[in-house]
Amino acid sequence: MSANSFEARATLSVGDRDYEIFRLDALQSKYDVARLPFSLKILLENLLRNEDGESIRAQDIEALASWNAKAEPSQEIAFTPARVVMQDFTGVPAIVDLAAMRDAMSAMGGDASKINPLVPAELVIDHSVQVDEFGTRYAFEHNAQREFERNEERYQFLRWGQDAFDGFEVVPPDTGIVHQVNLEFLARTIFVNDKLGQAYPDTLVGTDSHTTMVNGLGVLGWGVGGIEAEAAMLGQPMSMLIPQVIGFKLSGELPEGATATDLVLTVTERLRELGVVGRFVEFYGAGVSALPLADRATIGNMSPEFGSTCAIFPIDAETIRYLRFTGRDERQIALVEAYAREQGLWHDADSEEPTFTETLELDLSEVVPSIAGPKRPQDRIALSDAQPAFRRALKGYVPELDGEDDAIDDTFPASDPTASQGPENGDAPRHGHDHAHSAAATVKPRSSRETPVTLADGTKTTLDHGHVVIAAITSCTNTSNPSVMLGAGLLARNAVQRGLRTKPWVKTSLAPGSKVVTEYYERSGLDVFLDQLGFNLVGYGCTTCIGNSGPLPEEVSKVVNDQDLAVTSVLSGNRNFEGRINPDVKMNYLASPPLVVAYALAGSMDADLVNDPLGDDTDGNPVYLRDIWPSAAEVAQTIEQAVQSDMFRKSYDGVYAGDERWRSLQVPTGDKFAWDDASTYVQNPPYFVDLPREPxxxxxxxxxxxxxxxxxxxxxxxxxPAGAIKPDSPAGRYLQEHGVERKDFNSYGARRGNHEVMMRGxxxxxxxxxxxxxxxxxxxxxxxxxxxxxxxxxxxxxxxxxxxxxxxxxxxxxxxxxxxxxxxxxxxxxxxxxxxxxxxxxxxxxxxxxxxxxxxxxxxxxxxxxxxxxxxxxxxxxxxxxxxxxxxxxxxxxxxxxxxxxxxxxxxxxxxxxxxxxxxxxxxxxxxxxxxxxx
Structure with a gap:
């Protein structure tokens, strides 16, 4: 029970139900809380409701109510999130630690059953699928089967946890990416605590830094480490300093040809330049209303890339539209609007501008098509400058280029990558696709280290510096956004109809964030064209963006390593750090899903997509990117026709039950987990060994x-530890000593429940x-x-x-x-x-x-x-x-x-x-x- 020092407790009636709320305007007579940023209003309500005189005192509430926007953060407050969300890589060790704490509690004479999540905890298994199979209609089924084979022990453990711990739910594999599932299904915007009869803002912490994606829905939350999330699950308020809040004013509308991805790369660049580490970022202004919820979520998702704690949008009519569209209950939707209006959390064109620490402004009409790379998400490059920027960056990876200018040798046209085609069958070839003849691509730079390679299907081609060996439509950042996903599908359709095909050395993949994406691809008929370009469904989850890109074809990998080629990946993700995407790939670029398809067609980063043709059509005429780029009007029309509300209800109906593979797992029982000393996936961690009762x-x-x-x-x-486990590494030697064959090593992420593997990595x-x-x-x-x-x-x-x-x-x-x-x-x-x-x-x-x-x-x-x-x-x-x-x-x-x-x-x-x-x-x-x- 709150101490209610400011007499803020009140009742809000919505429909036929009354809710207890804590009114922010109870402080207005003394403090101008109406001018607080949206995010700080949510924190203020959190303090009012949880005031206990110890962790949260009246003076803490006053300190926040009287927030000095310009002051350096110094005042500590305790934040109590409404729930915790986890993905399986970080969630497994969190549940392992809870299981170990039960053992420790029992050993110290306490009641082990007290170790339970005290706030709702939801885990989405999304980080375990790898792109082993690609470019075929069977890729998804193959990868899903391999995922279960590799991770059975982990999945058995999580199934045990779902049964053993109260207040813990698991969304099974092959459902979607945690942040998209959170956005489309788990998020409440306004949380209802039925036990207490209270309504309050939905807040959370997550064991993945991109938890901030849900900020687009007006939900305050951010990523924390698993250890901090465990404490939150166990009812511990989170200590934090009252932050500074940066206001980011948006105006105008995105121009033709620019996407939400281009917008977020621009925002990331601007905020990194300003410096927002440890600060909140909040979006406001007339441009907010013009921004679809999916675009807001894309921006919120990238908060870790510009370094802020969160990147939040207020609740407005677009929030309500999205909640209704994604199948939320009408009673819940009515509560969200009524609560937001009552508490001054509602945003519209007439809303008074909050007080911010600093502000900056972006006219959306100034956004241009962009990529980012080759190793940091904040290093935005206008698409028009992509080729010279690549050549400049290449010098850092190819020592002999140091000191050369960016000139190219015009005397050598690009070699024909399709001199010999592999066998034709119902599917695209396993290591390539149905490739159109095109000698109109790029010319070779002086840096060329062009090397012949024969692919597994018999295709004879060459590899060189800059060749795109991975093109992946993946990651929570963009796969939740129908405009860029359908834009990629429309571009694929236009390319196929003009006779273009992806280059044979490109490993292509499509890993949506939820089954809703598959539904609208199929309803629009665009899945057929993506498949023809090799962008077949490979799984639902975080794949390439987290290093689960799977191996390159052996023949490609061998040439890359033998010749020390600086090859590239292009992905619609949020992370492109060195060594993250694939051990064979040195340079990684972030791009919108349509540009991922475009670069798969071009086959190289050493290409000018703005001015040079991607290839020739069936009549031998050059085809430019501008010829196949879909208009904003066509994208919007396709969204209206293909993306329907019923898809969300269908996709999330019975979501916790899982498929037959999940339901048929053999699961241990009991309050305490039966640790298996022979397991190489789950081990009892040593944090509590001989722990004295007093520090x-x-x-x-x-x-x-x-x-x-x-x-x-x-x-x-x-x-x-992340990515693949090398056989000659300490972790690889440990696994081999424990009888694990190299083909079953799996990734570090999959073995996070075993401290012996992780400390070695x-x-x-x-x-x-x-x-x-x-x-x-x-x-x-x-x-x-x-x-x-x-x-x-x-x-x-x-x-x-x-x-x-x-x-x-x-x-x-x-x-x-x-x-x-x-x-x-x-x-x-x-x-x-x-x-x-x-x-x-x-x-x-x-x-x-x-x-x-x-x-x-x-x-x-x-x-x-x-x-x-x-x-x-x-x-x-x-x-x-x-x-x-x-x-x-x-x-x-x-x-x-x-x-x-x-x-x-x-x-x-x-x-x-x-x-x-x-x-x-x-x-x-x-x-x-x-x-x-x-x-």
């Missing part, structure tokens, strides 16, 4: 060695550059072991284990934006299990810094103007970090002694709650002790 005093870090010395923009992809990314020894180490998870008097090169995992034998603590040194990217809890868990006690970096991405604290690892920050280089650190030094043991809390600054150097660093434990987490050794240990003490 022990914190200690200084003495005699530490540097495990890794890293540069700027080291992402959680570089740190956390931490800091093992093939593109990680450990600069110890002056940069003499090869890329990958390598380091120098310094405990024996001389440098000894070995894997980071092996070195960490050798240091553990002598109880030598470890530190990691980093540069700017340490830990940017996805909210990967294993980036922090693996760091902890390797024995790293502290990270010292120039700056941190919000989620990873929080996760480090949550795992008991101390995040330290160099003073402004100081860095590894400025301090002359080599990483060979022994480190002692003094001042940690000063008392119950770690001071704001501590002293570091590194060899003969001494400097002061800032402790990035940012809230009192984080101090308690660190003192307990981590958030899980803190929660367990709290529940145990509660009796």
């Amino acid at each position: 022990q005093p914190t200690t200084d870090i003495v005699g530490a060695r540097v495990l890794a010395l890293l540069g700027d923009s080291v992402t959680t992809d570089h740190i956390s 931490t800091f093992a990314n093939i593109r990680l550059k450990n600069l110890l020894g002056g940069g003499t180490l090869p890329e990958g998870g390598n380091t120098y072991y310094l405990g024996g008097g001389e440098r000894e090169q070995m894997s980071i995992y092996d070195a960490a284990m050798k240091y553990a034998e002598t109880r030598t603590p470890l530190v990691v040194l980093g540069g700017k934006e340490y830990g940017s990217g996805s909210s990967r809890d294993w980036a922090a868990k693996g760091t902890n299990l390797l024995g790293v006690r502290a990270v010292i970096a120039e700056s941190y991405e919000r989620i990873h810094r929080s996760n480090l604290v949550g795992m008991g690892v101390l995040p330290l920050q160099f003073k402004d103007g100081e860095s590894i280089a400025s301090l002359g650190l080599t990483g060979d030094e022994e480190f002692t970090i003094a001042g940690i043991a000063a008392g119950d809390t770690v001071p704001r600054e501590v002293t570091v002694n590194a060899g003969d150097k001494q400097f002061t660093v800032t402790v990035r434990i940012d809230t009192p709650k984080e101090q308690r987490y660190y003192r307990n050794g981590g958030i899980l240990q803190f929660v367990l002790r709290e529940l145990l003490a509660a009796g």
